[in-house]
Amino acid sequence: MKYIIILKKVFMNKKSATIYDISKKLNVSVATVSRALNDHPRISEATKELVRKTAKEMNYKQNNLAKALKSGETKNVGIIVPYINTNFFSSVIRGIEEELSPFGYHVIICQSHEDVTIEKKHLNTLLNAQVDGIFMSVSRTTVETEHIQNILDTSNTPIIFFDRKKDIPGISTVTIDDYRGGYIATEHLISEGYKNICHFSGDLNLEIYRNRLNGYKQALIDHHFSVKEENIISTGSSIDAGIDAIKKLWERKSVPDAIFSSSDFAALGACQELKKRKIKIPQEVAVIGFSNEPFTQFMELPMSSVDQTPVTMGKMAGQVFIESVKENSFGVSIEKKVVLAPQLHIRKSSKRK
Amino acid sequence: MKYIIILKKVFMNKKSATIYDISKKLNVSVATVSRALNDHPRISEATKELVRKTAKEMNYKQNNLAKALKSGETKNVGIIVPYINTNFFSSVIRGIEEELSPFGYHVIICQSHEDVTIEKKHLNTLLNAQVDGIFMSVSRTTVETEHIQNILDTSNTPIIFFDRKKDIPGISTVTIDDYRGGYIATEHLISEGYKNICHFSGDLNLEIYRNRLNGYKQALIDHHFSVKEENIISTGSSIDAGIDAIKKLWERKSVPDAIFSSSDFAALGACQELKKRKIKIPQEVAVIGFSNEPFTQFMELPMSSVDQTPVTMGKMAGQVFIESVKENSFGVSIEKKVVLAPQLHIRKSSKRK
DNA sequence: TTGTAGGCGTTATCAA
């Protein structure tokens, strides 16, 4: 790392003009200036013009802090995610930002690092910062939820869960239908003629993985296949987990002809190990993952996957917030559960026909 | 998409307690309450204890808006990037957040969508929101820079460029040494014994790509290779650009035995096309990319690449900001240029030995 | 159409 100091200079303190400064210069009251700048109907066009011109000349910038203090609205919302630099979370944030920006909102980002203590701290500082709403995906270590319940009881700040939710009455959620994701992925494999479909389940302590598994099971049942417990492999969500799973599976007498993995990474590992064993995808074995990570489409053999539509999730969460602001102004609170449809992306790894 | 309304209820307006409420309840002045909560030395321990206890009971939350209005510090900084959901930018943001969070700062994210008009608007609203500093990577369409120069002239809000900078006196920058990136990538290929190294240059209108090209050239010269203009291919940064480049190259009599691409995506395209032509990587042709996109390590044949250390970039930018806040308090402004060293990640695609 | 004045919640100065 190089580090070069180029220039050091003393500067004058430039403090920006206020409506007070403008009013003095123009010999009108601050109220007039305020109203002129806000395009109040009962101000003469001439005055407005003059005020606006002078404001520009004096480089006036409205202090939103003062406005917020008065109005009680900061036009800021907070977002708490485990980490921001994953495709999923950064895409959700993008969706929220794009939905809310037209309404004049700014988004404040906090990372919980999967630590409930940090999550609590952020929740508090966001509240202190008077944000108008909080979006969050709970951390992995968030078990008890009184700290969230507590906010609900003591403030009007709406909270919206996305993806990783907790069941708390009064909190709206935006999630995807993981059950359906598992169902359509499995059904797709069936329709391609695969007969012995195996599932990499991920951590079954988590609701989302249980739902995907259930979708898988139901699809099998609906198409008159039997659900074999030995075909449900509890794996992690890593490449190595996928590799290991294949190794174990291929020790058996009868091997599967298709794999539906709850994780793209495990699916990738499976592809790698199958390739190593010269087992042809998709002719001999089909593979389909979950999440539609960017890398899936860049693989040499592009991999099918179930997309969680994160940008849409963010946009929906934004909409739910906007609605709740309106409802709040009527003194009403409506709890909503938005469930998004997962999108199946069919690529070469699962197309035999 | 399913959309289910679960519960609708009327709620009471819960307004949070202020130091006023506490002072009334305790029959002391607001000043005392304020001082007690701020652990002022000349307040009796008894009073402090009492105030703190009552504050907790009344669920008092400090209103940072009022505090900011008084102090002139919001403890918020703004970040403007083209899009948040790319590996590079989201990682830089992560770095900034993690560096600044311990100092009590929150980060506000804005997306310019590569549009200078939107960029200007965000710059303005951030200033209105009284942020204590602004981090930005300029949009592709940002040519003129008076709007930025203007902020410098009329406010004390420090601006820090990262990665995509503009040369504006008074603005600190944090970038990576693209020249060196090009140099070490090329040198690595030379050290692996490749003799005819070709470069995919990217858009040479952009400074970063020119620098990478120059590094490539100098490495060749320093190792007594000749720089052949026909080996410098001006490509885009897409997969297709890489595919096209290979097609064109392989129409020639003498083909290269190594490719240093300024873009991971073009490098990926090259890999795909080479594979199609049954040309072996890295035995016949080596490939190395730039950016170290996550997918490079997940490829069937993991691809070498030059890492831009985005998280470190964010952390450095955060440090520069913290320093500038200190300096500002002394009435001084120091312009800094931080240049980070790129990291070479050597993988199978370029290891012949 | 414009002006006066109070208040949003805090902190800081000056007194007591």
Next chain:
DNA sequence: TTGATAACGCCTACAA
């Protein structure tokens, strides 16, 4: 050790 009050910059009844 504590209290009264002004100030931060803006908006908005209420008056004029």
